[in-house]
Amino acid sequence: xxxxxxxxNELHDDVDYDTCTTLIxxxxxxxxxxxxxxxxxxxxxxxxxxxxxxxxxxxxxxxAIAALxxxxxxxx
Amino acid sequence: MLFVSKExxxxxxxxxxxxxxxxxxxxxxxxxxxSLFFYTMDDVRNLIYLAVTGVTSWGLCLxxxxxxxxxxxxxxxxxxKEKKKEFKARVQRNKRIFMLLAVLIDLGxxxxxxxxxxxxxxxxxLFSHRMRVTDVFxxxxxxFYTFKTVSYVLDVYRGTSKAEKNFFKLVxxxxxxxxxxxxxxxxxxxxxxxxxxxxxxxxxxxASGLIRIFWGxxxxxxxxxxxxxxxxxxxxxHASYQGAYVFVAILMYAMELYCDFTGGIDITIGISECxxxxxxxxxxLPYFSKNIKEYWxxxxxTMGSWFTDYIFYPLSVSPRMLKLSKWxxxxxxxxxxxxxxxxxxxxxVWLATGVWHGAAWNFIVWGLLNFVVIxxxxxxxxxxxxxxxxxxLKDKAWYGAFEMLRTFFLMGMIRMLDCYRNVPVTFKSLGxxxxxxHMKVFTDGSLLEIGLDLKEYILIGICAVVLFLVSLYxxxxxxxxxxxxxxxxxxxxxxxxxxxMITIVFGAYGKGYNTSQFIYNQF
Numbered sequence: 177x178x179x180x181x182x183x184x185n186e187l188h189d190d191v192d193y194d195t196c197t198t199l200i201x202x203x204x205x206x207x208x209x210x211x212x213x214x215x216x217x218x219x220x221x222x223x224x225x226x227x228x229x230x231x232x233x234x235x236x237x238x239x240a241i242a243a244l245x246x247x248x249x250x251x252x
Numbered sequence: 253m254l255f256v257s258k259e260x261x262x263x264x265x266x267x268x269x270x271x272x273x274x275x276x277x278x279x280x281x282x283x284x285x286x287s288l289f290f291y292t293m294d295d296v297r298n299l300i301y302l303a304v305t306g307v308t309s310w311g312l313c314l315x316x317x318x319x320x321x322x323x324x325x326x327x328x329x330x331x332x333k334e335k336k337k338e339f340k341a342r343v344q345r346n347k348r349i350f351m352l353l354a355v356l357i358d359l360g361x362x363x364x365x366x367x368x369x370x371x372x373x374x375x376x377x378l379f380s381h382r383m384r385v386t387d388v389f390x391x392x393x394x395x396f397y398t399f400k401t402v403s404y405v406l407d408v409y410r411g412t413s414k415a416e417k418n419f420f421k422l423v424x425x426x427x428x429x430x431x432x433x434x435x436x437x438x439x440x441x442x443x444x445x446x447x448x449x450x451x452x453x454x455x456x457x458x459a460s461g462l463i464r465i466f467w468g469x470x471x472x473x474x475x476x477x478x479x480x481x482x483x484x485x486x487x488x489x490h491a492s493y494q495g496a497y498v499f500v501a502i503l504m505y506a507m508e509l510y511c512d513f514t515g516g517i518d519i520t521i522g523i524s525e526c527x528x529x530x531x532x533x534x535x536x537l538p539y540f541s542k543n544i545k546e547y548w549x550x551x552x553x554t555m556g557s558w559f560t561d562y563i564f565y566p567l568s569v570s571p572r573m574l575k576l577s578k579w580x581x582x583x584x585x586x587x588x589x590x591x592x593x594x595x596x597x598x599x600x601v602w603l604a605t606g607v608w609h610g611a612a613w614n615f616i617v618w619g620l621l622n623f624v625v626i627x628x629x630x631x632x633x634x635x636x637x638x639x640x641x642x643x644x645l646k647d648k649a650w651y652g653a654f655e656m657l658r659t660f661f662l663m664g665m666i667r668m669l670d671c672y673r674n675v676p677v678t679f680k681s682l683g684x685x686x687x688x689x690h691m692k693v694f695t696d697g698s699l700l701e702i703g704l705d706l707k708e709y710i711l712i713g714i715c716a717v718v719l720f721l722v723s724l725y726x727x728x729x730x731x732x733x734x735x736x737x738x739x740x741x742x743x744x745x746x747x748x749x750x751x752x753m754i755t756i757v758f759g760a761y762g763k764g765y766n767t768s769q770f771i772y773n774q775f
Contacts, residue, residue: 206545207560208630211568211594215577224574227566228410 177242183216184238193238200232210235223248253293255433255519256472263290264465268526272452279450283424283527290429294392301365301391302427305358309401310415310422312354313408317415319347351409355402362398365390370611393432395608399558401426404440406562413440421448430520434513436534436554446530453528459738461525466751467734468518475715476512478760479504481703487671493702494684496693502664505671507716510539513552540727542655544625547663555608559601568597591630599623614678618669625662711758 291298407413486501541547581589606619
């Protein structure tokens with residue numbers, strides 16, 4: 177979770193990621209940010225996020241992103 | 253059958269009446285029959301193309317679904333982790349073959365009908381023997397229904413949509429007549445949720461839909477069709493109309509295209525609302541955008557999200573791109589290196605968007621210019637942040653208005669490639685605004701010689717104010733004005749009547765006008 181927070185902070189350091197649950201809905205993260213985030217997660221956590229998982233529900237909050245990463249880590 | 257014709261108005265009235273007379277479970281058959289009738293009235297050959305697209309997508313998606321369900325049963329029996337991985341990869345490879353086959357057939361038809369001439373004539377021109385592929389029949393709305401179908405295939409492949417077993421339901425999704433001319437490019441999951449239900453719309457949504465249809469016709473017939481004449485005059489005789497005339501053309505075309513495209517979408521969504529069918533919004537106050545990225549989140553939204561979901565994301569996160577991203581970060585530094593792959597994907601997406609709009613260099617350059625502006629503004633973002641950190645202009649209303657105007661004119665200038673249809677002429681004309689601006693154009697009556705008289709300028713001015721006020725209401729409240737009006741039957745009736753009267757009295761038809769097809773129908 178902390179590694180993902182660090183990546184997000186690098187993208188936008190003026191967001192409270194503990195409380196914000198509308199990162200996509202409020203357009204805080206745009207498509208450029210999402211792609212950068214996915215590439216960073218691949219690089220730092222070695223988790224590949226497939227395009228079909230790139231939906232608003234999975235990226236609206238730090239918690240949702242962490243849950244997605246955990247789900248994909250456990251997937252065979 | 254043009255959307256803007258007496259026949260179409262009679263047609264939608266009949267469809268809505270028959271739709272509600274029928275029992276709920278048969279209502280989607282009415283829409284299917286109406287949609288096929290609509291395509292047949294345009295040209296019976298449309299049906300052949302639709303049949304090929306429909307049958308292949310339907311059949312291949314059922315195979316995809318079959319492979320997935322078979323695999324999910326078989327994988328439970330495999331205990332070994334490595335073998336499970338291997339099995340999954342094999343299933344994925346098999347699925348990819350059928351997905352690619354369906355997509356290639358759909359896009360192949362689109363490519364042949366729309367781009368064969370462009371490709372052949374440009375390639376043969378390289379060998380000094382320009383050849384043309386003429387007389388290719390282009391099916392009605394092929395770009396729109398192909399994109400709808402491809403999104404369905406890809407969603408089934410990804411497992412985010414279920415394959416439809418009923419062939420005719422898929423045909424209705426592909427051919428749904430209000431979307432035939434210019435979209436929106438609906439997704440299966442969104443449109444199918446209400447398309448086959450046959451539910452009653454409810455009084456308020458029906459009233460709101462009705463107002464929206466009249467509002468759409470008002471925008472198309474009173475404003476857009478009226479502006480066709482001066483915009484054509486100014487851009488066809490570009491040698492005579494330079495400098496300040498180009499500025500006028502930018503303003504007029506911005507208004508014409510907005511009213512034409514959003515007017516058509518209002519008619520489409522209005523009809524759907526009357527039928528109790530939910531269709532995605534395609535525009536949310538695009539001219540209130542403060543930068544180009546925001547503009548593309550508000551203009552032709554369903555096209556933008558299609559390109560993002562099916563090209564930009566898959567391309568950007570593909571193994572090759574992620575590998576390239578790692579390499580570029582190690583060679584070019586973390587900050588710029590990680591943006592390289594995003595820009596490559598963005599470039600390809602805008603190239604594709606340009607090509608989607610038409611087989612011509614002006615559209616390709618249009619797409620690439622959008623890419624260049626987005627890339628520059630992305631690169632300048634740290635500078636903007638520093639600037640705003642120091643001067644605190646973000647909260648000032650006048651600065652917001654400045655940003656909106658800046659985006660409006662920037663997009664307006666790029667958009668002129670649509671009108672001039674010639675890249676060098678467009679750049680020369682845009683350049684003339686800065687080199688040979690003649691103020692007297694606005695005072696010596698020259699503007700009265702381009703197809704609009706003084707009364708029409710006043711009418712267009714009043715319409716612009718009305719459009720602005722209605723948009724401002726939405727901007728300030730987050731609600732559409734018609735939602736408020738549709739709460740009262742009397743107000744709804746009065747509003748529809750007023751819009752109808754204005755459209756009849758001030759509509760641009762009759763002598764000197766030719767009721768035109770929607771601009772986006774050509775894409």
